[in-house]
Structure formats: structure tokens, C-alpha cells
Amino acid sequence: MSHLKTTIESLDPKKLHVLFMGGCGSFGMNITAYIYGDKLYLVDVGLAFASDYEIGIDSHVPDLTSLMECFDQVEAYFITHGHEDHVGALPLILERWPAPVYMTAWTEKIFMDRIQKFGSRIQPEVHVVSPGDRIRGGNLFVDWVHIPHSIPGCCCLLITADKTTVFHTGDFKFDHQPFGEPGPDVGFLKSIAPVTAMIADSTNSGHEGKCPSETSVQETIYQCFKTSQGMIVFSTFSSNFWRLRIVLEACSKLKKKVFLSGASILKTLEIASQVFGYHPPEGLIIDESQIPHQERSSLVVIASGSQGEPRSGLRRIVFGEHKHVSLNAGDTIILSSRVIPGNEKSVAMITSEAHKKGVYVRTNKSDPGIHVSGHAHRGDLSELIELIQPKHYIPVHGTFTQLKANEELHPHSVSVENGSLVRVAERNVKVEDTFDFDKLFVDSWSQRPMSYESMRKRHKIGDSGLAVISGHLFNIDVEFFGLPFDNEAHQTKSAEDIRAIIAEGHHKTENLDDLNEWARLHCRRYLSSLFVKKPVVISKIFS
Known part of the structure; x- marks a missing residue:
């Protein structure tokens, strides 16, 4: 017990x-x-x-x-x-x-x-x-x-x-x-x-x-939208419906049009409709087909990904991977969020890429009160x-x-x-x-x-590479994944050396189980002598 x-x-x-x-x-x-x-x-x-x-x-x-x-x-x-x-x-x-x-x-x-x-x-x-x-x-x-x-x-x-x-x-x-x-x-x-x-x-x-009230960001966000040039890409925590509603109201007052980018943003507004009966002001939200017909200064994109998440709307826009939205010099990104510890590099990467393109980035540092x-x-x-x-x-x-x-x-x-x-x-x-x-x-x-053990094995392959030995005893195939060979000739010679090691093991072992374990250990040792790290080796030799 x-x-x-x-x-x-x-x-x-x-x-x-x-x-x-x-x-x-x-x-x-x-x-x-x-x-x-x-x-x-x-x-x-x-x-x-x-x-x-x-x-x-x-x-x-x-x-x-x-x-x-x-x-x-x-x-x-x-x-x-x-x-x-x-x-x-x-x-x-x-x-x-x-x-x-x-x-x-x-x-x-x-x-x-x-x-x-x-x-x-x-x-x-x-x-x-x-x-x-x-x-x-x-x-x-x-x-x-x-x-x-x-x-x-x-x-x-x-x-x-x-x-x-x-x-x-x-x-x-x-x-x-x-x-x-x-x-x-x-x-x-x-x-x-x-x-x-x-x-x-x-x-x-x-x-x-x-802690400052959520209502305190209303005026700051309104002024940011009023004074920003070009297209505005706004990002905050997607679950914060109150902040999204503040932004939509500011856009409505300033007669801007809003395109929503990111499944999490759409989901939050869908839930708001179901729970509160909330709907954005009529005519405020546009779809992708209407984007080319908008004056750039009148367009606001509300995008998911304020933490630089890999598949988020903001990241795809900044790195030119979005199907419908692209940045031009003079556009503005507004980040109404704090950087969660651990996400500093992702957010810095987005900010750097935006600056490279001549895009202004406004945050709580440049505009105090834009986030609470x-x-x-x-x-x-x-x-x-x-x-x-x-x-x-x-x-x-x-x-x-x-x-x-x-x-x-x-x-x-x-x-x-x-x-x-x-x-x-x-x-x-x-x-x-x-x-x-x-x-x-x-x-x-x-x-x-x-489990931790399964995750550790995955990381081991990612960190040190993988070698797979398979096939008939007299027709062995050796494959390598993620190993830093100098060139193809180096890789081919290494495969031949491993086949020779296995042939030696065939004479020193009594059955296939022992031979597969011999192949695994000696192949790992051989590759370690080349690359220092010991890759994961899988051996499946059959008679």
C-alpha cells in the first residue's frame, strides 16, 4: 500500500x-x-x-x-x-x-x-x-x-x-x-x-x-486607434471578451471596418452570442472578400496570437503567411496584453519582424494603460x-x-x-x-x-537522432534520421560499417534476440564515436 x-x-x-x-x-x-x-x-x-x-x-x-x-x-x-x-x-x-x-x-x-x-x-x-x-x-x-x-x-x-x-x-x-x-x-x-x-x-x-479596472483601457485603446496610421492589427488574449467588446465599440465610433483572424477570436464572439445575445454593431465585421475594397486606414484586423503562438493569426500576418492580410510599411500592430513568462522570445520575434517591415508596434510600454x-x-x-x-x-x-x-x-x-x-x-x-x-x-x-517515459523517448530521438536496422539477416537495410553526416558518401560508408558490425555479431550471438541487442548497442557505440551523442537505435533483424 x-x-x-x-x-x-x-x-x-x-x-x-x-x-x-x-x-x-x-x-x-x-x-x-x-x-x-x-x-x-x-x-x-x-x-x-x-x-x-x-x-x-x-x-x-x-x-x-x-x-x-x-x-x-x-x-x-x-x-x-x-x-x-x-x-x-x-x-x-x-x-x-x-x-x-x-x-x-x-x-x-x-x-x-x-x-x-x-x-x-x-x-x-x-x-x-x-x-x-x-x-x-x-x-x-x-x-x-x-x-x-x-x-x-x-x-x-x-x-x-x-x-x-x-x-x-x-x-x-x-x-x-x-x-x-x-x-x-x-x-x-x-x-x-x-x-x-x-x-x-x-x-x-x-x-x-x-489592479486598474478593465474600463480604464477604453480611452487608451480609442486614442491608439484614432492616432495610428495605416491598417491596424490588434491582438489581445482571445478569451477576454470584455477587451474584444471595447475594441469593437471603438472601431464602430471611428467608423472602421473589422476583419477577424483566428479561430479563438471567432469562438469567443460565438459564445458571447450564445450566452449574452451579443452581436457586434451591424456592418462592422467584414469577410475576406471585402478586404481589398477597404481603405487601408479604415481597416482593423483583430488577430489571435498575442503571445506569438506558432499557428496564430498574428504570427501568420507578420511573417507573410496569411491568405488575406499582409502588412505594409506604416501599418500598426497593437498588443493589448502582457507577455506570459516563457513567451518572451516568440513575442520579440514578432516585434522584430514587424519593425523590419516598417510596421509600428504599440504596447503597454509605449502606451501605458493599453492593457490591464x-x-x-x-x-x-x-x-x-x-x-x-x-x-x-x-x-x-x-x-x-x-x-x-x-x-x-x-x-x-x-x-x-x-x-x-x-x-x-x-x-x-x-x-x-x-x-x-x-x-x-x-x-x-x-x-x-x-507518460514521461514516452515523452523522454521522443525527445531523445529529436535531440540525438535515430538509426533503424531492419531486414533479412543477409540483406540488412540501415536508415539514418537526423544525424549530421558530412555528405552522402559518409552516410553510405557508415551504413556499410554497421553491416560489418552486425556480421561480426552474427558469429558471436546464439539467436536473433541476442543479435538485435548486439546490433543496437554496437551501432549506438559506433555512431557515438562519430557524433559524440548516442542516437536512438532500433534493430529489427529477422531470419
């Missing part, structure tokens, strides 16, 4: 325990397990985007195998909002561990679209909730509390287990005058005080003051703490630097990391143990998960 299983089985079923499985110490893959009355509940099931060096990998998702060995099933999934680091892994997880899912209408639309992208055949049991709802999931009560963020349909969760209450913020900003949605319900927040614990977003905990964050600053966090008066405070969602900065805001803060198991009680909240959890790697094209 594993240490995790032994520990879980020994927990007091009358006490609430929280197991932090992602998002604590690094960004992405936010997932938190609540354990109460021998039942398991999961809040958010997010993914983390892969690094550039992870060849053919789109994202990381949590591997719940070891956790699920401790429970018969998941009782329910509670999803705070629709960003991928909070809901992106749910389709894969539901395939193995189905359970009722609770989420707002906007999040449900994003989730169902992601199921289609994964090619999943599951038919999830989804319960659409609204802010103000209280639902019972097993032995827990969950109140859905509206909170502004950079995506519609975002909620904090008030989780109640008997007399223990945990306020789980998810991602939020304390915006009293947000664009297009209500502000936080201060009266309700005051009414639930004091809560036992607050689990709090740490993303901007190192920023003093309050969707995450709480220190002042916002302090205001929420003052309202709900948590007895204990658990910072999550960020690097350890951000978690530590957040801990400074409350005298009874609890430090956690991925794998921390925390007991939550009125008088005492403490880390009882810490566990290691594996993660899975999602293939870029099939969208199927693979």
Missing part, C-alpha cells in the same frame, strides 16, 4: 482536508482536491502549456492515478472559470473518472468546445450554475460568488463542510466598476465573515495598490481579506516568489507547494504531509496524453 493511500485512509472523515496538486510554485495546471467524509471533490482541473524544447508536446495535465487509487470515484468537479489552466485538462480526466461537473454557462461553452477538440467521446454530466447559486455536492455545500476577471463567468467558491468554511478565490480582480459585468457583491462577502480559510490567487501579489491585468494586486487582496476576515490564509496560483509575497498579507498564512495535504479546522490549519504526483504530456496533434 502506498504512503498516499495509507495517509488518506487514516484521515478523520469529520475534518476537511485540502490537497494541492498544481499551481503552487509554478503557473498552470491548477487543481485542488477537497477531501471530506471519505469523499473526493476537485476544484479546477487545468493544464500547463509545454516549453518550447518539449518536441510535439502541447501541454501538461495532472495524472490522478495515484490519488484515485484512494477513492472509488470523484464526487463532483467544481470549475471556477474557463481559462485553460483551470479547465483545460478536464476532458481527459473525465474520460477515466466521470462525475457531475458544475460550472457557469460561459465556462460550459468553452469546456464543450474543448471536448470536441480532444476528440473525446464522453458525454459529461454538466450542471450549469449562476452566481448566487448554492449547490450540494455530496457532503459539501458550495456557494457560487461572482467575481470580475479577464473572462466572463468567473466565480469564487465558498465551500462549507459542517462548520468549516473555505473561500476559494480562483482567479480574480477586485474591480468595483468592471466593463460589461457586475462588480463584486460586497454585501454578501461581508455576510460570510469570518471564514475558516481563504485560498487566494497570488499572481500579482507583488504589485502594490489596486485580470489578477488582484496587493490592495485588492487586502480588501477581500478585510471583507471576509479569514482566520487562516493559503496563497496559491503562482511561483514561490509570488506565494511568499502573498503570505505577507495575513498573520496566519500557511505555506504550501504542489503535493501539500492540509487539514483545515477552526483553530488550526496545517500541512500534514507532502506527496509527489506525476503529470502526463499531451501530444500536439492527437491531443492524447503520454
Whole structure:
């Protein structure tokens, strides 16, 4: 029996325990397990985007195998909002561990679209909730509390287990005058005080003051559009409907025409139509056939890809790969977004290529206020703490630097990391143990998960190359992939040398299995003598 299983089985079923499985110490893959009355509940099931060096990998998702060995099933999934680091892994997880899912209408639309992208055949049991709802999931009560963020349909969760209450913020900003949605319900927040614990977003905990309101970007964006020359290509986070709506309203006032480039942009506006009944002003949006007939100064392209994503609309436009839109000297690119850590090179590459073409690039640096964050600053966090008066405070969602900065805001803060198991009680909240959890790697094209070992093999081939030995014992074919031979003659001679090595092995081995292993090891050794690196070698010789 594993240490995790032994520990879980020994927990007091009358006490609430929280197991932090992602998002604590690094960004992405936010997932938190609540354990109460021998039942398991999961809040958010997010993914983390892969690094550039992870060849053919789109994202990381949590591997719940070891956790699920401790429970018969998941009782329910509670999803705070629709960003991928909070809901992106749910389709894969539901395939193995189905359970009722609770989420707002906007999040449900994003989730169902992601199921289609994964090619999943599951038919999830989804319960659409609204802010103000209280639902019972097993032995827990969950109140859905509206909170502004950079995506519609975002909620904090008030989780109640008997007399223990945990306020789980998810991602939020304390915006009293947000664009297009209500502000936080201060009266309700005051009414639930004091809560036992607050689990709090740490993303901007190192920023003093309050996070600027989404409404504050309206005038800056309007002035940018009014003063920019040539065609404008505008890019922001595609999921931020509020920002897209601000841009569309600015374009309508300035009598510009808008072409939409990028599936994610179109999907956001489609969801807005379904959930809010929103439609852009009539005649504002044009299709590709109308682009040549527009004056360049009256054309705005809203493109996906503010982070320089490889197949995004912005990247294709900048590098001249878009079928319908091309840049000219004097055009303007407006980036209404921050650069997510890890994407600096991609964004710099786009900016450099734009400058090469004589295109102006306007960002939050050149035009302060063109972008605001969707995450709480220190002042916002302090205001929420003052309202709900948590007895204990658990910072999550960020690097350890951000978690530590957040801990400074409350005298009874609890430090956690991925794998921390925390007991939550009125008088005492403490880390009882810490566990290691594996993660899975999602293939870029099939969208199927693979283990670390499978991913490591793929990277080994990409890094060191591949040699394949195959065929009849007396007619052996040797193929090389990704190896730095000087020329074709060098490659041909190396293949002949390997055939000679195999002939030698034929006399020194007793069967084909031994011969294939001989061929693999000695071929690898030979190629290593040429290239230093040891490539992957596959030998399939038959009699």
C-alpha cells in the first residue's frame, strides 16, 4: 500500500482536508482536491502549456492515478472559470473518472468546445450554475460568488463542510466598476465573515495598490486607434471578451471596418452570442472578400496570437503567411496584453519582424494603460481579506516568489507547494504531509496524453537522432534520421560499417534476440564515436 493511500485512509472523515496538486510554485495546471467524509471533490482541473524544447508536446495535465487509487470515484468537479489552466485538462480526466461537473454557462461553452477538440467521446454530466447559486455536492455545500476577471463567468467558491468554511478565490480582480459585468457583491462577502480559510490567487501579489479596472483601457485603446496610421492589427488574449467588446465599440465610433483572424477570436464572439445575445454593431465585421475594397486606414484586423503562438493569426500576418492580410510599411500592430513568462522570445520575434517591415508596434510600454491585468494586486487582496476576515490564509496560483509575497498579507498564512495535504479546522490549519504526483504530456496533434517515459523517448530521438536496422539477416537495410553526416558518401560508408558490425555479431550471438541487442548497442557505440551523442537505435533483424 502506498504512503498516499495509507495517509488518506487514516484521515478523520469529520475534518476537511485540502490537497494541492498544481499551481503552487509554478503557473498552470491548477487543481485542488477537497477531501471530506471519505469523499473526493476537485476544484479546477487545468493544464500547463509545454516549453518550447518539449518536441510535439502541447501541454501538461495532472495524472490522478495515484490519488484515485484512494477513492472509488470523484464526487463532483467544481470549475471556477474557463481559462485553460483551470479547465483545460478536464476532458481527459473525465474520460477515466466521470462525475457531475458544475460550472457557469460561459465556462460550459468553452469546456464543450474543448471536448470536441480532444476528440473525446464522453458525454459529461454538466450542471450549469449562476452566481448566487448554492449547490450540494455530496457532503459539501458550495456557494457560487461572482467575481470580475479577464473572462466572463468567473466565480469564487465558498465551500462549507459542517462548520468549516473555505473561500476559494480562483482567479480574480477586485474591480468595483468592471466593463460589461457586475462588480463584486460586497454585501454578501461581508455576510460570510469570518471564514475558516481563504485560498487566494497570488499572481500579482507583488504589485502594490489596486489592479486598474478593465474600463480604464477604453480611452487608451480609442486614442491608439484614432492616432495610428495605416491598417491596424490588434491582438489581445482571445478569451477576454470584455477587451474584444471595447475594441469593437471603438472601431464602430471611428467608423472602421473589422476583419477577424483566428479561430479563438471567432469562438469567443460565438459564445458571447450564445450566452449574452451579443452581436457586434451591424456592418462592422467584414469577410475576406471585402478586404481589398477597404481603405487601408479604415481597416482593423483583430488577430489571435498575442503571445506569438506558432499557428496564430498574428504570427501568420507578420511573417507573410496569411491568405488575406499582409502588412505594409506604416501599418500598426497593437498588443493589448502582457507577455506570459516563457513567451518572451516568440513575442520579440514578432516585434522584430514587424519593425523590419516598417510596421509600428504599440504596447503597454509605449502606451501605458493599453492593457490591464485580470489578477488582484496587493490592495485588492487586502480588501477581500478585510471583507471576509479569514482566520487562516493559503496563497496559491503562482511561483514561490509570488506565494511568499502573498503570505505577507495575513498573520496566519500557511505555506504550501504542489503535493501539500492540509487539514483545515477552526483553530488550526496545517500541512500534514507532502506527496509527489506525476503529470502526463499531451501530444500536439492527437491531443492524447503520454507518460514521461514516452515523452523522454521522443525527445531523445529529436535531440540525438535515430538509426533503424531492419531486414533479412543477409540483406540488412540501415536508415539514418537526423544525424549530421558530412555528405552522402559518409552516410553510405557508415551504413556499410554497421553491416560489418552486425556480421561480426552474427558469429558471436546464439539467436536473433541476442543479435538485435548486439546490433543496437554496437551501432549506438559506433555512431557515438562519430557524433559524440548516442542516437536512438532500433534493430529489427529477422531470419
